Amino acid sequence: MSKIEIKNNIFWVGATDWNVKKFHGHTYNTKRGSTYNAYLIIDEKITLVDTVYGPFAGEMLENIKQVIDPSRIDYIIANHVETDHSGALPVIIKFCPNAKVFGTQKCKEGLYKNYYGNWDFQIVKTGDKLELGKRTLMFVEAPMLHWPDSMFTYCPEEEMLLPNDAFGQHYASSKIFDDEVDLNFVMEEAVKYYANILWPFSSLVVKKIEDVVKMGIPIKIIAPSHGIIWRKDPMKIINAYLSWGKNETKKKIVVVYETMWQSTEKMAKKIVNGIIDSGIEVKLFDINQADRTEVVGEMLDSKGFIIGSSTHNNDMLVTIAGFLEFLKGLKPKNRIGCAFGSYGWSGGAVKSIENILKETGIEIVQPGIQFKYVPDENESKQCYEYGKNFADKIML
Numbered sequence: 001m002s003k004i005e006i007k008n009n010i011f012w013v014g015a016t017d018w019n020v021k022k023f024h025g026h027t028y029n030t031k032r033g034s035t036y037n038a039y040l041i042i043d044e045k046i047t048l049v050d051t052v053y054g055p056f057a058g059e060m061l062e063n064i065k066q067v068i069d070p071s072r073i074d075y076i077i078a079n080h081v082e083t084d085h086s087g088a089l090p091v092i093i094k095f096c097p098n099a100k101v102f103g104t105q106k107c108k109e110g111l112y113k114n115y116y117g118n119w120d121f122q123i124v125k126t127g128d129k130l131e132l133g134k135r136t137l138m139f140v141e142a143p144m145l146h147w148p149d150s151m152f153t154y155c156p157e158e159e160m161l162l163p164n165d166a167f168g169q170h171y172a173s174s175k176i177f178d179d180e181v182d183l184n185f186v187m188e189e190a191v192k193y194y195a196n197i198l199w200p201f202s203s204l205v206v207k208k209i210e211d212v213v214k215m216g217i218p219i220k221i222i223a224p225s226h227g228i229i230w231r232k233d234p235m236k237i238i239n240a241y242l243s244w245g246k247n248e249t250k251k252k253i254v255v256v257y258e259t260m261w262q263s264t265e266k267m268a269k270k271i272v273n274g275i276i277d278s279g280i281e282v283k284l285f286d287i288n289q290a291d292r293t294e295v296v297g298e299m300l301d302s303k304g305f306i307i308g309s310s311t312h313n314n315d316m317l318v319t320i321a322g323f324l325e326f327l328k329g330l331k332p333k334n335r336i337g338c339a340f341g342s343y344g345w346s347g348g349a350v351k352s353i354e355n356i357l358k359e360t361g362i363e364i365v366q367p368g369i370q371f372k373y374v375p376d377e378n379e380s381k382q383c384y385e386y387g388k389n390f391a392d393k394i395m396l
């Protein structure tokens, strides 16, 4: 592959992972693959910003060699410890043993506990600068966006932000920039990325963006560590992050359920019909058929969550239980919800769902609805009205 120059004397030297379909163990489904972006800045001091996932170290090395002899690298910026961005570091640094590594205190600790390398490491803090020659790099600590060690790097001469994971997307492409791809797909992946990874840290996201605005640094280009680079319209993703970070929602409901013998599913469909007839946008997911990563993405801008489960052993079914535990960890704010489900001889699922929704901080706006075995005509009508009633609450 030919070298990829993203700006004058700044090269993309990352790797494209076309085949990855699971991320963070099995937590996150990456149906469009991903990229591990790393950047090589050629100046009086040659600087590498981040590396890639370990198995791609060879590809990264080839990309660097397209531009320079790796032994010429003077500095390596480690914006983030996580292995998809640092895994190749122990390999790369063997080719430039005199390179100095820059990162936060937590980054230093994290790199050591991952790789046990005795590298020349300089701790940096917000506002610290590194002169490269014609260019400067400035560092901005970004703790918990999304790990304690996370950091942004900014190049004022290029008006370029290198924020690592922030503003990224799991999106493998032969193209590099936002103006070269179908942005609908990119934004779909950006939504999922935010919802599944950054949602719990939303207040910090908003504060960090406000801090960066206060610093008065112009941003013409955002080069994250996953997916495409924002150069045509970086404000598109910044404004989206501000909206998601503030937990802004629209009049939209997500219904998620798990069913044992389709009675709970029958209830779900009647509830959805009531919502549709109220004119409110709704999405329905059987959690055992759906891609959980996408369900969470749909929830990011939804005001209402309706959760259903059949009762099993006096409790909800196991897949929806796991899903709700995951949702709790994402800490959604300003949402309303309710619960439903079918049971055989004694209920329990609806109460359990309500309890975990409350623990998650979701306001329960109407009592749960449950029916024995298969809902009859009258009970189906009640489910329909239940959906309509919840839709009315969304309108408030």
Ligand code: FEO
Residues within 6 Å of the ligand: 080, 082, 083, 084, 085, 146, 147, 165, 225, 226
């Ligand atoms: Fe893409 Fe936090 O790693």
